[in-house]
Amino acid sequence: MDAYPPPAPGAAAPYGHEQVPPPPIAPDGPGPAAYGYPGGYGYPAPPVYGAHGPQSHGAGAYYGWPGMTPAPSNGMGTASLVLGIIAAVGFCLWPLALVAGILSVVFGVLARKKAGRGEATNPGQALAGLICGSVGLGLSIAFIVLLVAFP
Template structure:
């Protein structure tokens, strides 16, 4: 009888089949894309402090994180990440400029005086209404507009 494992002098087993190559890594472009989208949305709402400054800051951070992925070879959208960084910084700068404009306008129409008046009025509804009327008059005088009172 033959020993276990096959015939003596037989052919060797066939070589194993070649496997499929490992799957190629899918680029992780999400941070760069998110940076650009948030920067664009921030620029659309740059007149509000939230839109320009907050979204611009988040877009800039995400853009730098996306650019780091490009440098490591994990992403391939370096241009998108850079665009998100640049537009995010523009949003921050323009948003801060708008914030300065809003603050100056608020002080010009007597916004600080309005809050002081409301503090002094306490819970007295008549005094609160007088504060609102005086503030409305200040806005109309300073900006040369006529505001329609709400009931």
């Protein structure tokens, strides 16, 4: 049921009711299957029910689609950078800067090793955390020496 009457011969159709030609067919045919069907237009068919459970291949068991790689674990590199910035900026609070600097260097080294193995994708962030943590450690040690030398 159309709310508009059919247009008179030679008159323009109302907006939204124009006659649209069908899409052109590709030179090598219409494609493997119609749009919306499993496996159509090069998309893989969806897996059967229950096929996306825990996978046991690759770098340990994880949940996801078959053949999917696990997500990178970039937490250590990020923690190294955050702790390194805290150590470098807050060197006047030398107890906090010492702890944050040591943790930043340790996390930075571990994160660089993870990135080298391909488990993480942020080796630059880990290196920046390692550098900031080292600078924070150096500044806090210099601040302690200054406090001891000139009480």
